[in-house]
Amino acid sequence: MPPTVCGLRKHPGGKDNFKADRLAGDEALEAFPGLISSVRANRAFLARVVRYLATERGIRQFLDIGTGIPASSNTHEVAQAVAPEARVVYVDNDPMVLAHARALLSSSEQGATAYLDADLRDTGKILEAARGTLDFSKPVAVMLIAVLHLIRDADEPAAIIARLMEAVPPGSTLAISHVPNDMHMGAMSDMSDRLNRLLAQPSTYRSQAQVSSLFTGLELVEPGVVPIQRWRPDTEAEAAAVAAMWGGVAVKR
């Protein structure tokens, strides 16, 4: 499946969403031609993180919030390739993602997947519904991949994360990838200006220090908060990809 420029489906104006997507996508690409490579690198980061958590941390439960339209290497596909019994709850608030959710529900027989139409800011609803599929007495990997830039400072992303991480037991993990404001700086600020003019949902790009602070109280695993392509890359080509995202994984002790 081709990479989608996520978050571009929120353009106001009803039926012609795909045209709006294309317009916003064109604007974004004009500002930052590395965007497609970056979106691919983000999916590769997601897959590496899930594989790492399933293989090296023994995680069998995933709460993937801001799932996006199904693409290559969805969380349950990667996790269940390692551990068929893995259970995954996907959460998104976009009706377009809901419309594609069936592809996310193709679980292995031993495991389970569920899809929840909910807003990341409504952690109470998410946690309550996720309990139908996940056992919160066992570690859960909370995945916030390329979604937090869509949460404004006023909505207190750190408090949202704290509520999620409070609900899960020690041994649980938090994975974040986040659009930066301190990498490819001219291009990113141009892209942010253009997209915020076009899209109903404003973006807040954040620095490495700001993204690092979202892991407060948790123990970052090596190599910390780094450009996603440098987070435990499998190949030199992967490490050399053009990408503009901070990424990291931390464990709750």
Ligand SMILES: C[S@@+](CC[C@H](N)C(=O)[O-])C[C@H]1O[C@@H](n2cnc3c(N)ncnc32)[C@H](O)[C@@H]1O
């Ligand atoms: C950029 S896409 C990332 C998709 C996927 N995680 C990935 O990395 O490929 C962001 C997704 O987050 C969803 N999203 C944005 N704000 C959200 C919110 N407040 N609650 C839940 N989902 C949200 C969007 O609908 C979109 O599907």
